[in-house]
Amino acid sequence: MKLLIFIVLILVSPLNQAKDIQYVSDQLVITLRTGQGSTYQIIRTLPSGTKLEVLEVTDTGYARVKTEGGTEGWIRSQYLSPEPIARLKLEAVEKKLNKLKSENTGLRAETQKLRKQRHELESKNRDLLARVKAAESELSRLGEVAAKPILLDKENRKLQQQNISLEKKLQMMAQENQVLKDRSQREWFIAGAVVLLGGIFLGLLLPKIRWKKKSSWK
Incomplete structure (x- = not known):
């Protein structure tokens, strides 16, 4: 002091x-x-x-x-x-001290004000960071949503290609089936013709065999 x-x-x-x-x-x-x-x-x-x-x-x-x-x-x-004189010196000292006290009070008030502003800025900064994070999350979600039509289009095209391939295979199988049907019908026709011819041949042959047997018995 x-x-x-x-x-x-x-x-x-x-x-x-x-x-x-x-x-x-x-x-x-x-x-x-x-x-x-x-x-x-x-x-x-x-x-x-x-x-x-x-x-x-x-x-x-x-x-x-x-x-x-x-x-x-x-x-x-x-x-x-x-x-x-001492009284004036004392008054000057007291005046100076009062001024310093006033300045100190002002500095404290300014410091308190700056602290409050800092806290407000920190709060705003946290709020902005939360908003940025939410915006990034929303942007990521929108990106996924926007990418889905592209993926669906690719999947649709892939399915269309598979469908075309299956249709071709079905056509080939239908053609093969038709060929098999035609072949089966020919085979049955031939088999029926053979049976018919065999029956005719047997019909012609059996009377002769019977006549020969009768002749040999006599």
């Missing part, structure tokens, strides 16, 4: 400037007069800690100064201090 106050004091200390800036030292009230001495007219009173611009310092122990409002006059130089 002491180190922080020391740093803040350094920050609020006046920088090297062209103007000679000094402060009314720890006195209750001093007078700003029109000249160097207590006999001169009082322009105004200056409380301790008043910031003044030193315009001139004399060997008589007086300094010509100008207030922040632009009023010029003379005061005793012994009442001037190049550093702000």
Whole structure:
């Protein structure tokens, strides 16, 4: 804490400037007069800690100064201090600390806001990933559905080829069957002719055999 106050004091200390800036030292009230001495007219009173611009310092122990409002006059130089009084330093430190606290509060709020935004983005990212996965699954399903007509067409063509082949085989079998039928009919016809001829031959031959037997018996 002491180190922080020391740093803040350094920050609020006046920088090297062209103007000679000094402060009314720890006195209750001093007078700003029109000249160097207590006999001169009082322009105004200056409380301790008043910031003044030193315009001139004399060997008589007086300094010509100008207030922040632009009023010029003379005061005793012994009442001037190049550093702000302790009260002003403390006020400056407190002001700086309050500013730092305010900035810290703002940073915390900003950090909380960023964390909330990060959580929202992570949630949106998860949602988008789920949507992408669902879209990929749907695309795969549609691809399968789209591929089915192609597969069915190929299968249909294959079945058509098989059907044509079977029809050819059936035609060949029908032709072979017809040939077999024709052959069977010819064979039956020949067999019937043979039987008929055999019957005729036997019909002619048997009477002769009987006649010969009768002749031999006589």
